Amino acid sequence: MTLHDPEHFRCEISGGIARIAHDRPERKNPFTFESYAALRDWFRALVYSDDIHAVVILPNGGNFSSGGDVHDIIGPLTRMSMKELLTFTRMTGDLVKAMVHCGKPIIAAVEGVCAGAGAIMAMASDIRIAGPDAKVAFLFNRVGLAGCDMGACAMLPRIIGQGRAAELLYTGRTLRAEEGERWGFFNSISTTDALEADALRLAERIVQGPTFANSMTKTMLAQEWNMSLDQAIEAEAQAQAICMQGRDFTRAYKAFVAKSTPIFEGD
Secondary structure: OOOOOOOOOEEEEEOOOEEHHHHHHHHHEEEOEEEEHHHHHHHHHHHHOOOOOEEEOOOOOOEOOEEEOOHHHHHHHHHOHHHHHHHHHHHHHHHHHHHHHHOOOEEEEEEEEEEOHHHHHHHOOEEEOOOOOOOOOOHHHHHHOOOOOOOOOHHHHHOOOOOHHHHHHOOOOEHHHHHHHHHHOOOOEEEOEEEEEHHHHHHHHHHHHOHHHHHHHHHHHHHHHHHHHHHHHHHHHHHHHHHOOOOOHHHHHHHHHOOOOOOOOOO
């Protein structure tokens, strides 16, 4: 697999931005065993890429993703041994870990159905933009499973609060665009026609910034979950000192003195 030509999902790369999407629109873009693994491996490799500085996860055919395919995944899971099941659940969790640690800001443009593992991918993104018909559902308990799937019980409360996360995970109900924005799950709502363009415009703005420093910001956002305040402040002091050695910091200073706009190069 290469970053530019992956299997089991769509990917286009240009201008430092990777645009990816599930590729089964006729079935509302469900996951398969193969697409889970392909996405995990793609995000793992992304950390080593010097030509991709942001990722936009797009809908396809009017939907983001319906989660695990009922016939290709859920059916086979009911016949697996405990060892096989744990191998699968660890693989799905590895996708989230790969997204969190890929070093690149991720924007999810959510349209239509965004359920199960699809909702988790949106949750694991750094920024979420909704279309007006976005329907997010962490519906694990509706298929007889716990809501603690792929990091949901750790990450979702940090985004929308403990009580709201508990409600969604206990009931599996749908979170629609306006409520999701009000709760802080969505950063903003776009029109259907403008959703992709708005997500890409934000990605372009991020890519025009100091990309090495953005990668450091993403690293700190993830690592500081497990730090005390004193540890976090010290970690940020070290991270910022590293960034201050970069040429982008000098470029920004010289541009300020010259009353011009800095042009960052990511070093």
